[in-house]
Amino acid sequence: MAVKLSYREYFKEEALPLMWCAGCGNGILLRAITDALADLEIPPHQVVVSTGIGCWGKADDYMKTHGFHGSHGRALAFGTGIKLGNPDLHVLALMGDGDALAIGGNHFIHAARRNIDITAIISNNFTYGMTGGQYSPTTPLSYKTTTSPVGVAEPAFDVCGLAEECGANYVARSTVYHVTQLKRFIAAAIQKKGFTVVEAINTCPTHFGRRNIPGDSVEMMEYVKNLSVPKSRYEKMDEEEKAKHLVTGELVNKDRPDFLSVYREINSVESESGRGEGK
Amino acid sequence: MTKTGEDKDVTIHIDEALCKRCGFCIEYCNKKVYEADKDGMPLVKNPEECTNCRLCELRCPDFAIRVEVVNNE
Numbered sequence: 001m002a003v004k005l006s007y008r009e010y011f012k013e014e015a016l017p018l019m020w021c022a023g024c025g026n027g028i029l030l031r032a033i034t035d036a037l038a039d040l041e042i043p044p045h046q047v048v049v050s051t052g053i054g055c056w057g058k059a060d061d062y063m064k065t066h067g068f069h070g071s072h073g074r075a076l077a078f079g080t081g082i083k084l085g086n087p088d089l090h091v092l093a094l095m096g097d098g099d100a101l102a103i104g105g106n107h108f109i110h111a112a113r114r115n116i117d118i119t120a121i122i123s124n125n126f127t128y129g130m131t132g133g134q135y136s137p138t139t140p141l142s143y144k145t146t147t148s149p150v151g152v153a154e155p156a157f158d159v160c161g162l163a164e165e166c167g168a169n170y171v172a173r174s175t176v177y178h179v180t181q182l183k184r185f186i187a188a189a190i191q192k193k194g195f196t197v198v199e200a201i202n203t204c205p206t207h208f209g210r211r212n213i214p215g216d217s218v219e220m221m222e223y224v225k226n227l228s229v230p231k232s233r234y235e236k237m238d239e240e241e242k243a244k245h246l247v248t249g250e251l252v253n254k255d256r257p258d259f260l261s262v263y264r265e266i267n268s269v270e271s272e273s274g275r276g277e278g279k
Numbered sequence: 280m281t282k283t284g285e286d287k288d289v290t291i292h293i294d295e296a297l298c299k300r301c302g303f304c305i306e307y308c309n310k311k312v313y314e315a316d317k318d319g320m321p322l323v324k325n326p327e328e329c330t331n332c333r334l335c336e337l338r339c340p341d342f343a344i345r346v347e348v349v350n351n352e
């Protein structure tokens with residue numbers, strides 16, 4: 001009988017304890033990713049995690065796969081290079097909401113448009129955790145942060161909606177509370193060719209929680225849990241209710257040809273030689 | 280130190296050095312297997328109630344819980 005792989009094949013146990021705060025969901029997301037890789041039985045040496053900078057950007061420190069710890073906002077740019085350099089590798093870009101959507105917003109848009117075969121796993125904790133809790137493009141309207149002490153005056157990005165509009169092949173949203181669903185979506189995204197996005201709604205009790213959610217880590221987790229509603233329930237809500245929630249589930253699942261397939265077709269050997277002979 | 284709570288089917292290990300006392304395991308175990316000590320550290324109070332769903336292990340942000348099925352065969 002085949003022995004099931006363990007997340008420990010991908011997780012660097014000797015690096016424990018994790019650097020993250022008590023009640024930070026990053027560890028839960030890390031477990032979901034390493035569990036998904038184990039379920040898929042992808043050898044660790046065929047996986048590269050590309051990270052930017054931020055609390056979530058430290059995740060590569062705890063993984064036994066290959067890792068490329070790049071600069072803030074550029075995980076997808078480095079990931080694109082890695083994928084084109086060796087298309088056999090599975091590339092996971094691990095990014096925070098600031099990383100993926102503020103400084104890295106343009107990379108995100110174009111990775112989706114190009115449909116490069118990379119899986120983006122975004123920890124959305126609604127803030128810049130690492131730098132002390134500034135507002136990010138996903139901070140909900142009117143929520144307090146260090147840079148919006150009386151409430152942020154900008155509406156938040158719908159991360160999944162943006163990915164869908166820009167052309168991603170697979171887009172799903174889950175949370176660090178819904179751990180089995182989260183793992184399932186990550187596994188589906190890794191298996192799918194083209195640009196795939198899993199947004200994990202995450203806890204940051206230290207900054208986002210402290211300023212917006214009275215209570216402890218459990219209250220922060222309750223917020224994440226109650227914010228998220230499955231499609232079936234979300235669709236029955238009126239606009240006002242919808243604005244207060246985030247829809248979870250597999251939101252896009254399609255098979256647009258990925259960048260490399262299209263590129264190879266257009267630059268095929270035949271067309272190269274054909275061009276040569278014609279002259 | 281690792282604390283264990285044992286029952287005929289499962290053993291729950293909690294690594295006290297890794298636990299950051301977030302309280303998720305205590306709050307979200309449907310079977311109320313855990314109770315907090317005065318510092319918020321989870322105690323395995325009712326291991327006989329554990330259904331081995333392993334959600335506590337998956338939701339522990341600090342890899343401090345290991346739910347192990349004891350193989351009696």
Ligand SMILES: Cc1ncc(C[n+]2csc(CCOP(=O)(O)OP(=O)(O)O)c2C)c(N)n1
Nearest residue numbers: 053054055056072096097098099128129130
């Ligand atoms: C080019 C550059 N600009 C700014 C920073 C400062 N910086 C580091 S992390 C970060 C934001 C982190 O927020 P997010 O990506 O949401 O990750 P989190 O810490 O919340 O997981 C910023 C602005 C930097 N390191 N590099």
Ligand code: SF4
Nearest residue numbers: 020021024055129204
């Ligand atoms: S600051 Fe927030 S995101 Fe960063 S480790 Fe702490 S809880 Fe996690």
Ligand code: SF4
Nearest residue numbers: 298299301302304339
């Ligand atoms: S979930 Fe983990 S870190 Fe949190 S209290 Fe339980 S054992 Fe400790």
Ligand code: SF4
Nearest residue numbers: 308329330332333335
């Ligand atoms: S495995 Fe399930 S039932 Fe057992 S202690 Fe953990 S959450 Fe509770």
Ligand SMILES: [Mg+2]
Nearest residue numbers: 096097127129
């Ligand atoms: Mg963030």
